[in-house]
Amino acid sequence: MTPTNYPALLVLAPLVAAIVCSCASWLRKTLCYPIALVGLVVSFFSSTVLLSRIIATGEEITYYMAGWSPPFGIEYRIDLLNSVVLVAVTAIALINLLASHQEVLRDAEEKSGTFYAVYLLFITGLIGVVATGDLFNLYVLLEITSLTSYALIAMGDPDRSPMASLNYVFIGVIGASFYLLGVGYIYIMTGSLNMMDVATLLPPLHGSTAVLVAFLFCMIGVWIKMALFPMHTWLPNAYAYAPIAAARAIAPLMTKVMVYVMIRLMVTVFGYDYIFKALHLSSSVVWLAAIAIVAGGILALGQRDLKKMAAYIIVSEIGYMVGGAWLGNNTGMTGSILHIINDAIMTFALFLAMGNIAFRTKNLRFENLSGLFAKMPWSMAGFALAGLSIIGVPPTCGFFSKWYLVMGGLEAGAYHFVAALIFSSLVCAILFFRVFEICFFESAPGDAAAHDHQGHHHAEVAIEEAPVSSLISLGVVSLLVILVGVYSGTIVQTIIVPFLG
């Protein structure tokens, strides 16, 4: 096999695995899990090969679907930015599959075949969105991702999840349709759908209103899909009522991939010159982002359920990335790109830990969390590390991207954005230490009864941990939270700085 086929393999492996998986589920349910595993391992391997090759040669790798050369055919175009996002997506998808095997078996045994098939299609869609170099192909893959995520979310809590998913359908359709309209206007003006081709055709058209409308429609569509603050209402319920095995993949990946799409449209398709010189939007978008950060934090403070709290933290983190990208300088953009990777890892760690807790407690409301540090020391250690990273404590990865964002904000003179970032760190500190306090100092209700009987004797709390596979996954991801933090300088120097040029 020639190395140029890796971009196709990346998308085809999970796609074929999804089809095989849904057929195999009629024969034997136990076949589905290994098939899914093979599909994602192949995909992960391809993405790492692509990343290492691109770093080594410094050139983009392109793949023409069915041999049709661009601008007529669909081009898959892997460069420094999307290769690193691809590695993050495939790695998280693979680790989540390993971690959630026990949960899927327990919660949805008769549906496990369907679950794995839909999950693989979801990952296929995400990988395609990141890898493609064609604007319309991106829309189609985006809809594959959305449709499968509606289905995955609806597999959760039977009382609430269908309604939450339906609300997500309505908003998601509006978002995707706006993006499609934007693509339509780009097509009217340039007659092309290939990103690189559009990028070369657009500069003479910068004064045109139709291009402005195209840009705004694309941006609004992407913002709705990523849940930027006033358009975030679908997210908390959808993520909180989804089955944890699916939420763990959807929460870190879906919104981050949409941020990637925004950055791709800004940097590659429309270009800095258009966005920051021809348009005068950046200051209002940075304001919007600052409001999103503050509002997400405040709404998170009002929650009494760990999953809902995490969902509002995601709303706040989206503000970080949008704001960083729109600051209009390379430092902010660096922070934004780095935060895509870091936030994906730390949100994943947080949701993994929450999944482990939910495996034992069933319910993540705050009153059920007391005494968890004693009961589940390893899961809680992972939870604490993810929390510290989201707050932004130095050795963890969350600190470094926040550092770039703050520096970018200062460079651009956007002090309200910097203030919002610092405010959000403080809010996250309150949020997480409140949870730590409940889990560490308050003893579980059962223990309190034991106290009364035995006087002041401290009853030994039996350790009830989650399955080993989930714990190992959490350990690996926690290690990544620290490693990516320690090597963030290397990541910036080898990937982001050459990409931004």
Next chain:
Amino acid sequence: MTDFFIVVMAKYNYWLYIILMMIGLYAMIAKNNLMKKLVGMNIFQTAIILFYISIGYKIDATIPIIENAHGGGHGAGPLVIHAADYINPLPHVLMLTAIVVSVATFGVAMALAIKVYQRYQTLEEDELRMHIREK
């Protein structure tokens, strides 16, 4: 008034798609019944499909099948193709995919609506909200 009329009529296809889109959006936002919302969603998506179809159209043009392209004609010199004689097929082809997407979305959404109905015996949103709050 006539000026305004001319401005509107010159680009009537855009005005039509915007009106349809707004009808769909209105139904999605204002209607109480989930089924009506779904229909609104479908109108919204169809409006965009019509927009794409209309931008490929040209007056007095025909479908893009080139006659005598394989030398089946009477051998009267090299074939000359005027792009203006043929409508642009690309937006139409794109919309085949978009129609598939919209049908699939409608199907998923209806399946979800059935699940909601089975659980709460209603599709009225205010009643659903009441049921959910009671829990």
